[in-house]
Amino acid sequence: MEILLGLAFLFFGGVIINVIVGAAGAAGKTVKAAAKTAVSSKSFKESMEEEFASDEFFGKLILRLQNKTKDGLEITEVMMKGNLPNITLKAYWGLKIYDITEHEKDAQKPMQPVVSAFNMFREPNSIIYHFESAAFSLTPGKTYLNFVPLAGFFPEMLSPPYSGKRKLRIMLFMGNANNPVQFTNGFFGENPPIYFLKSIETEINFKEKGYLEAIDDADESTTLGIKLAVAVAMADGNLDEKEGNTIKTFIKDNIAFYEPRTQDKLKKMFNDAFKLTFNEATNNTLSLSKIISRMNEIGTKKIKYDAIELCYDVMSADGVAEKSELEILNRIAKDLKLNKKMIDKIKDKSLLKLDSSKASSNLDIESILNIKTNWSKQKINEHLKNEFKKWNSRYQNLSEGKERDNAQFMLNCISDARKKYSE
């Protein structure tokens, strides 16, 4: 969000801004409305009036793309110069992006919409890229004398159907703010209330997997997440009832939004994976490396985080963090090559769910506290000091009850470790 709103400031100057959370109800409004925040109406109007102040040049409308870097993130601005339609209208600018790679080769093949990884740059009811500026008043005889940035996008946040070099058509249109253009899955219907439309093409190389490729893999990667969770649950040789129920709930949640036939298909697929992994773990034939390796091949970041979160939920389900469970979890987290800070956040939250009164003598403080035994004593003590600061603060801020008790339990673990590793 901060980056997104930074776009407005790229156009009109300033710094990245923060966003206060809207009051109850407002937060649930459509992303379409949210997307409008990218351009503030006041600045936009000022910008336009400045451009229209001179009548020295009246040329035809030209689009241009301009790449910039802001905070290490590439931004493509859509710039325009020339005459605007001779009408009076409460107007807005809209931007759509289509992948035309296949369409160019074979005109029978349709243009395909591009998906946005950013909620705020999406159509109201889909994940397809969509941008709308704030409304402004258009009167006849207006012209942009110089190139003016009207919209923009972050190439990194776009996902075309497939990876590799993709040809994109960037389409800028002017709509009526009182009767906005309606889109369905990226396309408008017949006779849309569009007053101006112009497009420009560009080519971008996408390294990440495209959305159609990822969709093909989605069910398999969810299955892999279930397998990893079963592996964690079975790390101590048994499947606790609460652990099993946690995986069951995950499966239920993951099939809930599909129509009945797909639900049945997915249910079977996920249940089979559950059973198979359970049997493999029981017979000591489970290969964690294979599951992780396949997950790294096909899993998106989101799916991987979902899987890790499920694994930690399973670990904390029975209230006990077994040494074997923590060891396997640390390995999965490391091998999935995810951001360590994010993993620590997920882990900390799961530790708060434990039942510290059940902590056994088998407790592995090194695994709980992420201590690598090959670290020097100095490094361990430095790490412990940071953990102590973190949990001491959390203890202070958590309400009375289990979570606070668990924060105290973590403080006790830290001081035991300090005792163990102090010189």
Add this chain to the structure above:
Amino acid sequence: MSKIVGIDLGTTFSALSYIDDAGRPVVVYNDDGQNITPSCVHEIEKNTFVVGESARKEWGVSKKAAAARFKRDMGTTKTYKINNHEFSPTDLSTFVLKKLKQDSEKEIGKIAEASVTIPANFGHDAREATLLAAKNAGLNVKYIIDEPTAAALYYAYKEGKSLSGHYVVYDLGGGTFDVSVIKVKNQNIEIVASEGVSKLGGYDFDTELKKLVAKKFKEKTSQVLKDDEYNENDAENDKKSLSKRDKVRVSVGKTNIEITRVEFEESISSLIAQTEMLCETVLDNAKIKVQDIKAVFFAGGSTRIPAIVNSVKKIFKKEPISTVNVDEVVALGASLYAAFKNDGSLLTSTQKESVSKLSVDECTHNYFGTYMQTNDEETGQILLVNDVIIPRGKKIPVSITKDYYTPLNDMESIICRVTESKEEEKDIKFVKLIWEGELEFNSKRPAGTKISVTFSFTENKTMNCEFLDEETSVKKEIDLSFDSLHEQKNTVEDIDKFLVE
């Protein structure tokens, strides 16, 4: 002339001091002839409560009719049962403060103003709960002061001009542990950094000693030690003995158990490890090296434990200083603070002269912030996160303004929140929400409307906040000071009828 006093409301013991006619801070003895009063409450007969040594004895024997150690739960929803009565920690603290006030007024006359100490680690809720307890006890509390700051003030007063440079105040009391790095020049004290642990003190050491005795008792008799066979008071007495002797003999019925100092120190070593980590943390926060610390000053009864002395020597590479009574030093410092903060109207010229050179520059111990919406770089999800406005370590009073923007069009209001945390936390789960309300606009506001948020932390360590829509001047002002909040909380109006006159 009415008196100005300082009160150390402690976990195990409390004390009150005032500035005498010669301008010196002096502890006032209670009706039992003690300089410190046990923070224990006992119902001796129906609806009749006593505070002090007899209550402490009763609490050791039976927890049913007495309560103690409630300070550690100040500001929480936890309640304590005394027979059929249910009290909040604030109610029980009111009893203790009332006792201190009553006993002291018999000795020194009417109390006009007081300052009360709190642990450096106390958050907003605990701080406000302490102020409420004082108000309910009939005290006019003008200022609250952190316990290590009060101790530092007394050491600076006592040592006078001989102090110059960086010092550490190490305050390990009955229930909480605080450590501060201070910078002293003449009698001016600057609090450079302060850290604390809420539940670490003499009471925890007593608990460990009880466990040790229970373990040895079981080894010897195969029986489980019962609470009435060896209670908290027994453990406290034995702990004190072990500070002077190498071993103690504990008699449980006909069974004698020997506990050595080495065994006891081993049993509390994990707790001592926590104090050491906190000392290292406060040095890091103060950005100062051990060799630049001139001396370590002790406060709190638990600093008498030899293992604590050794731990401090190990960490700070120097012998700690406890030239004053460590049980009294916080109360003495609190009365000095109350006196030098007073406008002079309640002081004689001698008293004014005595405190005229003292001054304290304090800093924020916690982070204060608000919720904002942001995009998680890693997952792409929109998240609610905590955004810090006033960081820790800012010299107080401090006022900081930060700008935020509304995310959606046509918003009619926004939710305003005030948070507090010990560390710079982004995760809202780990911050304390101390206030929440709504700023209602006059009309529907467009996305990107600028909201200026100003947080001001006052000298009395309370917070004022403002959420302002600059364009329309519509604003939400929040006064988080005690006076504005106390009416929202429960008060103990009938506390007087419970007290023994």
